[in-house]
Amino acid sequence: MNTKTRILLGLALALGLGGCASPTPYLDEHFGDAVRAARLAQTMHPDAGRDADPVAGMDGVAAKESMTRYGDSFKNPPPVTNVVNIGGVIGGGGSGAGR
Numbered sequence: 001m002n003t004k005t006r007i008l009l010g011l012a013l014a015l016g017l018g019g020c021a022s023p024t025p026y027l028d029e030h031f032g033d034a035v036r037a038a039r040l041a042q043t044m045h046p047d048a049g050r051d052a053d054p055v056a057g058m059d060g061v062a063a064k065e066s067m068t069r070y071g072d073s074f075k076n077p078p079p080v081t082n083v084v085n086i087g088g089v090i091g092g093g094g095s096g097a098g099r
Contacts (some may be wrong), residue, residue, distance in 0.1 A: 040046065058066070 045051075057063075
């Protein structure tokens with residue numbers, strides 16, 4: 001192989017491998033930042049697990065009673081009311097539009 005062919009082959013190889021490089025290094029470096037920022041913005045108190053101060057709220061008796069009532073609501077649910085209304089006015093009233 002002569003020198004000219006080696007140079008052309010080396011140049012072609014360098015250009016070919018250059019196509020394998022990431023065209024978006026900045027985007028790749030910051031991938032997921034928007035999701036992490038949104039999650040952090042939606043977290044009211046990120047360090048809550050490190051806070052040893054108890055949360056002020058319901059006393060134990062009231063909390064137990066509310067949990068019991070919640071559980072009982074699944075045992076005896078309220079009756080189901082079926083309402084079928086396709087494009088009409090409920091109750092027969094209305095503004096008179098379309099009449």
